[in-house]
Amino acid sequence: MRPTTQLPRRLPRRVEIVEVGPRDGLQNEPRAISTAEKLELVRLALEAGVGAVQVTAFVHPRWVPQMADAEEVGRGLGELARRPGDEVARDRPAVRCSALVPNLKGYQRAVAAGVKAVDYVLSASDAFNRRNLNQSIAESLRELEQVARAAADDRVALRADISAAFHSPFEGAIAPARLAGVARQAASLGVGEVGLSDTDGFADPLAVGAGVEAVLAGTSLQVEQLALHLHDTCGRAIANVMAGLEVGVRRFDASAGGLGGCPYSPGASGNLATEDLVLLLHDLGIETGIDLDRMLDAAAYALQFSARPYQGHALRVKRPELFRQA
Ligand SMILES: [Zn+2]
Known part of the structure; x- marks a missing residue:
């Protein structure tokens, strides 16, 4: 590893990774995955040193049957923290488990299940917003206002996730100014953190850099308040990470084992x-607080739930025995 003093000045020294495998990774897997298996994946990620995990989504079970046990997962987190011999939540106060919510009803379900951090999803693409959430961006923003007010009262951390932030499967490239406009409205409602998602994985590094810079220039948000959520559809996720690092982003979502993908x-x-x-x-030379070897354990565990062959790289390089034909 090279000494950190040789880092280009703009690269952050430390990055926080948000593990989204239990939600984004598993949500489209065809086979039923038990609550206990999901909680085990959460536990393995936390034990590897991941500081934040998106654990489930409070969406209608008809839309996403795999997330029908969101309440059980939410309640299970409390037990996870109390398990004897488990250091996970007790010794690491920064540990934060969040749940995705698409509307106020989802928010209320999440809070009732004991969740203390929610990710409210909307889109920079009106067509994507309508297809995914069945309402316009303006309607999603009005609902976000209610969620933000409730979250302030309930002392629940709120992140707004802007999907199709750089590219939409229905509209193509999203102009940076349009993304910044949605982010500005979200920030004006008191949202403390905004996630920018390349939901279909068609963004390129220039689009990611331009999008982030437009958000920083056009909103009150600081770079510490931004997260990038990248998909590897076109094999560009790592290149897009570099683009994000170079404009100062220091929080990234990722999914153990590379599970997940865009249904569109x-x-x-x-x-x-x-x-x-x-x-x-x-x-x-960037710190993550994560033990790679234990993260590989979590990735290997996650991979058993995937209906597809492994889509990542590190597990193949570091654990080749897992991929040898029997
Ligand atoms: Zn995603």
């Missing part, structure tokens, strides 16, 4: 694999 991009490979991201960041 048939055949798309998955999310950026957490283990690939950790490997890159450590080679760049």
Whole structure:
């Protein structure tokens, strides 16, 4: 590993990774995955040193049957923290488990299940917003206002996730100014953090850099308040990470084992694999607080739930025995 003093000045020294495998990774997997299996994946990620995990989504079970146990997962987190011999939540107060919510009803379900951080999803693409959430961006923003007010009262951390932030499967490239406009409205409602998602995985590094810079220039948000959520559909997730690092982003979502993908991009490979991201960041001399070897354990565990072959790289390089034909 090279000494950090040789880092280009603009690269952050430390990056936080948000493990989204239990939600984004598993949500489209066809086979039923039990609550206990999901909680085990959460536990493995936390034990590897991941500081934040998106654990489930409070969406209508008809839309996403895999997330029908959101309440059980939410309640299970409390037990996870209390398990004897488990150091996970007790010794690491920064540990934060969030849940995705698409509307006020989802928010209320999440809070009732004991969740203390929510990710409210909307889009920079009106067509995507309508297809995914069945309402316009303006309607989603009005609902976000209610969620933000409730979250302030309930002392619940709120992140707004802007999907199709750079590219939409229905509209193509999203102009940076349009993204910044949605981010500005979200920030004006008191949202403390904004996630920018390349949901279909068609953004390129220039689009990611331009989008982030437009958000920083056009909103009150600081770079510490931004996260990037990247999919590897076109094999660009790692290149897009570099683009994000170069404009100062220091929080990235990723999915153990590279599970997940965009349901609107048939055949798309998955999310950026957490283990690939950790490997890159450590080679760049950037701290993550994550033990790569234990992250590989979590990735190997996650992979058993995937209906597809492994889409990441680090597990193949570091654990070749897992891929030898029997
Ligand atoms: Zn995603």
